[in-house]
Each structure stands twice: as structure tokens, then as C-alpha cells.
Amino acid sequence: MIVEAPAKLNLSLRVLRRRGDGFHDIESIMVRLPGLHDELEIQAAENDGFSCDAPGVPTDGSNLVVKALNLFRRETGSTDSWNIRLTKRVPHGAGLGGGSSDAAFTLQALNELSGNPVENERLLEIAGALGSDVPFFLGEEVAKVSGRGEKLAVCEPVPAMPVVLLKPSFGVSTPGAYKAWKDSTEIPGIAYGSQAMPWGDLVNDLERPVFAKHRMLAEMKMWLLERPEVNAAIMSGSGSTMFAVLESPDDASTVVGGALREVDPTLWSWSGWTAGVR
Numbered sequence: 701m702i703v704e705a706p707a708k709l710n711l712s713l714r715v716l717r718r719r720g721d722g723f724h725d726i727e728s729i730m731v732r733l734p735g736l737h738d739e740l741e742i743q744a745a746e747n748d749g750f751s752c753d754a755p756g757v758p759t760d761g762s763n764l765v766v767k768a769l770n771l772f773r774r775e776t777g778s779t780d781s782w783n784i785r786l787t788k789r790v791p792h793g794a795g796l797g798g799g800s801s802d803a804a805f806t807l808q809a810l811n812e813l814s815g816n817p818v819e820n821e822r823l824l825e826i827a828g829a830l831g832s833d834v835p836f837f838l839g840e841e842v843a844k845v846s847g848r849g850e851k852l853a854v855c856e857p858v859p860a861m862p863v864v865l866l867k868p869s870f871g872v873s874t875p876g877a878y879k880a881w882k883d884s885t886e887i888p889g890i891a892y893g894s895q896a897m898p899w900g901d902l903v904n905d906l907e908r909p910v911f912a913k914h915r916m917l918a919e920m921k922m923w924l925l926e927r928p929e930v931n932a933a934i935m936s937g938s939g940s941t942m943f944a945v946l947e948s949p950d951d952a953s954t955v956v957g958g959a960l961r962e963v964d965p966t967l968w969s970w971s972g973w974t975a976g977v978r
């Protein structure tokens with residue numbers, strides 16, 4: 701079976717409080733990016749096998765795909781062997797949820813290939829044990845999430861938006877971003893406030909700690925906001941991807957070209973649509 705595991709964007713991300721268990725309560729509107737996805741090839745085999753083509757992504761038991769397989773086995777008591785090949789297209793440490801998506805779609809595919817022994821509700825619980833972002837990928841294309849991110853609620857429809865993604869060569873550690881949130885301060889002159897969109901507000905409370913550590917992300921945001929083609933610009937999740945909502949999809953190459961010339965010639969970029977009603 702070949703499965704596509706799409707990336708996500710956080711259109712809004714509010715950090716409410718630090719909890720006793722070390723996690724933070726959040727509220728976030730998350731959308732899938734249907735055009736940007738990893739690929740998982742999962743086949744029954746004589747012996748277990750796992751490979752991943754991306755340097756820097758672990759291929760041992762710490763890979764979220766392997767963790768998902770192990771949890772699925774523990775849940776079902778199955779001793780079946782699987783060969784899993786992961787082709788990464790979503791950059792990691794990027795705030796795009798690539799690893800979480802891989803985990804969710806591995807769980808879903810294993811369940812399907814095994815004749816659906818695990819009920820949906822339970823699959824969502826297992827997903828939550830793998831990571832706060834994992835349940836989202838088992839739900840709708842757009843959702844309002846809360847708790848540490850594992851509670852899903854149906855969201856008012858969000859229109860699909862043309863976006864460009866710009867990711868510098870470095871990644872950002874999610875635990876590090878949350879840890880620095882409480883005591884972080886704003887850089888003067890940088891716009892952190894909500895950006896009103898017809899469907900709601902675009903905002904990210906993790907910009908404050910992450911920009912304090914990576915000033916170039918704050919500068920990239922301001923550069924994007926100055927472009928006439930850009931309606932709004934914000935960081936996704938804990939970064940390091942910045943995304944811009946465009947006036948028109950035809951503007952993508954102008955914005956990406958300008959960013960490569962004027963901001964960072966090594967930027968990774970992607971343009972396409974978010975999920976939603978077009």
C-alpha cells in the first residue's frame with residue numbers, strides 16, 4: 701500500500717498555559733497542505749524492514765513510523781512483519797508536522813491492512829500517545845485543536861488559501877520553543893499581533909520565543925509583510941517555516957524569487973494551497 705502523509709500549517713496557535721505535566725494547553729486552527737506530502741510504502745513481509753531517504757531523520761526506534769508500528773503491535777498483539785519505506789518531502793524540524801503525519805498515516809494504514817481491528821476512537825488515543833499533533837492527521841482537513849493539541853473539534857469552514865512556504869536551512873526544536881515561551885519577550889519593531897483574515901485571525905504565540913533565538917525569522921516575516929503580493933505572513937507551529945498568504949497564486953514565483961535574492965539564497969520554498977473550501 702502506498703500512502704501520502706501531508707504536511708500541516710497552524711493558521712492560528714495560541715499558547716494558554718504551562719501544565720503540570722510539562723506540556724502546554726494550546727488552541728490552534730490546523731489545516732492540511734494537500735500538495736506537500738511524504739510517501740509511505742507499507743508491505744507485508746517475511747521480516748521487518750524500515751528505510752528513510754532523508755539524512756538527519758532517524759531510522760531506528762525513535763522514528764515516529766517505527767514508534768507507530770510498535771504501538772500498533774502492542775495494541776493488537778499482532779506479530780505480522782512489515783517492510784516500510786519512507787520517502788521524505790516535508791522538511792523536518794519545520795513546524796509542518798511531517799513526522800506526526802507519517803505516524804498517523806502509518807497507524808491508519810496498518811489498521812486497514814490488518815482488517816481494522818482497532819476502533820477509530822482508540823486509534824485517536826494511540827495517536828495522541830505518539831505526539832500531540834498526531835490525532836489531527838486522522839481527522840478532517842481543517843480542525844480546531846485544544847488540550848495539548850490532541851483534542852479535535854470541528855471548525856468553521858476556512859477557505860483554501862494560496863500560500864508560499866519559506867524555510868531556512870536550520871530547524872527549530874519544538875520542546876525548546878515551548879520551554880522558552882513563558883519568559884520570552886518581543887523584539888521591538890516586529891509585528892506579532894493578530895492578522896485579521898475573513899475567516900478569523902492569523903497569529904502564533906510561539907513566534908515570540910522562536911524569533912528571540914532566530915532573529916532572521918522575524919526579519920523574514922517583516923520582509924514578507926512589506927510585499928504588495930502578500931496578505932499576511934506568519935510562522936507555522938514552532939518553526940522554522942514562515943508562510944505567506946498571497947493575494948493570488950500567480951504571485952508565488954515573484955515572492956519566492958524576491959526572498960531568494962533579498963533574504964536568503966539557500967531558502968527551501970514551496971507554493972500551493974492550504975486545505976479548505978476553495
Ligand SMILES: C[C@@](CO)(OP(=O)(O)O)[C@H](O)COP(=O)(O)OP(=O)(O)OC[C@H]1O[C@@H](n2ccc(N)nc2=O)[C@H](O)[C@@H]1O
Nearest residue numbers: 722723724795796797831832833848874875878937938939
Ligand atoms: C508546535 C506544534 C503546533 O502544531 O507543532 P510543530 O511545530 O511541532 O509541528 C505542536 O504543538 C507540537 O506537537 P508535537 O510535535 O506532536 O509535540 P509532542 O511530540 O507531543 O511534544 C514534544 C514536546 O513539545 C512540548 N509541547 C508539545 C505540545 C504542547 N502542547 N505543549 C508542549 O509543551 C513538550 O515539551 C513535549 O515534550
Ligand SMILES: Nc1ncnc2c1ncn2[C@@H]1O[C@H](COP(=O)(O)OP(=O)(O)O)[C@@H](O)[C@H]1O
Nearest residue numbers: 762763764792793794795796797798799800802
Ligand atoms: N518520520 C519522521 N519524519 C521526520 N522527523 C522525524 C520522524 N521521526 C522522528 N523524527 C524526528 O522528529 C523531529 C521533528 O520532526 P517533524 O515532526 O518533521 O517536525 P516538526 O515538529 O517541526 O513538525 C525531527 O527532527 C526528527 O529528529
